[in-house]
Amino acid sequence: MKRIGVLTSGGDAPGMNAAIRAVVRKAIYEGVEVVGILHGYQGLIEGKMEKLDLGSVGDIIQRGGTKLYSARCPEFRTEEGQKKAIEQLKANNIDGLVIIGGDGTYRGSMTLTKNGFPCVGIPGTIDNDIPGTDYTLGFDTALNTVIECIDKIRDTATSHDRTFIIEVMGRDAGDLALWAGLAGGAETIIVPEVEMKIEEVVERLESGTARGKKHSIIVVAEGVMSGQDFALKLKEHANIETRVSVLGHIQRGGSPTGRDRVLASLFGAKAVEVLMAGHGGRAIGIQNHQVVDYDMTEAFEKTEVFDQKMYQLSKELSI
Template structure:
């Protein structure tokens, strides 16, 4: 009976537990032993490896975060650290590893595969910043968290007739700002892929006021940053009271949505199928509404493409 491992690495994302559950239960159903690696690559290097059974993953599909915990690991970026990790896996008899995380986690899996460890990557990041796939685990939940927050902020902004600038996460990817901004009816969406003109933004706000708008909601991606500074500038130029809200890590938490649970479960199951088929150095993703897999080297080289059409739609509907 072969043994496989599973770990979560980098930033946590709602739906990671659903993916862990799928990997464990699908693996057991197909005759594998399954081991969990705690605290990502950091825990791998220190040998924090535990056996997992069906009971280990009971009652977790609805929970945010990751039961295996996660951590950043500078040591794993070194050749010595990676060799130690590979040797630890061999010590525990693990010949296949499922890695759930973002681009940094995938690079770790890519390098482990070159050391003879069979690896499969699942995209777990709220940022939706892995270009090879249309969807990453946690993205939908993060958007709904932002949407709930901006719905509440709109209420108080309307009451005070003020401008509200909301800074959301996403690193250098503007997808959370774009999707949540469109769904929340934001008047302006600022993303790193497009940038913004401060004077044009202020003119839009003033023109809206002349049309009788009671408030303005601006969604700002963290990759372009500086919500407090922008709020101060907008208030100085327009004379309209402006407040900044940085949502921060609240976007990483919470019970995953149905969409995140389903995609995570499907991806986890596919990861086990790939290992069963003897395939290595693969990543699983979503394309045209379907699960697919591809070589990890190829996946990491796919260039990022911003959804210009969706941005166009959001701007057209904001006036």
């Protein structure tokens, strides 16, 4: 393994830059050259690459987003697109790849591994929805961003005696909504993993009002429905007036927390070690506080386990 590439793909997540930095510096420490591939798989197909040295990744550990940029690439899903990517890898003498991203990014890397270019995946997504790792890069930072927003919205909710609905990211996974809702003291948390019963939500709101509660916070994961749609449901079922805040892409940005920076550093170094050992089709993760690598197919075949006990606790503490 003399020359490796690194790319980021899919939605950006805080900690991606810290991971890029770790990959580059660990590889150079081990005597391996590193090439940065710009704009994910699209950049790979188009040959958008640059050699990365120690200085290239200076002063980025604290930056959100990704220095290498990111992009969706429908072309890479085609046989012709994959052929172009492989040709670029051969032309640039790249022996292996570290890819940073989520589920779609992992699936793309498996295609390259099967064609003789070993890839190692680092989980970078704020949704925390990659099976095989307890936490993904960006989750902790996004969580703290959402909590800060909930705290500020609660001040207004208290001042005006209102119910606020806060829509957070989470297309297929409710971890961000659950953790933020529990940490922010939300009265109701709506997630994809648990069937939402509007009658139960209304009952909780009315019960709170009956005991003198002046305001409520409802956290809704976007994968269930939009905050506006949920507001309409409450209006239709119980004539409850609400205000909606959609946090949107603010959740993806910002300087990564210390936890995400450390996790990114550990993941990046481990990915280089796995590649240098000649292994491809592997994913990096953290399990029971230990950094591990595992067969990437587990990320597709296993189902991420939602913490039902934590969800139940959130209901018990918000009575």
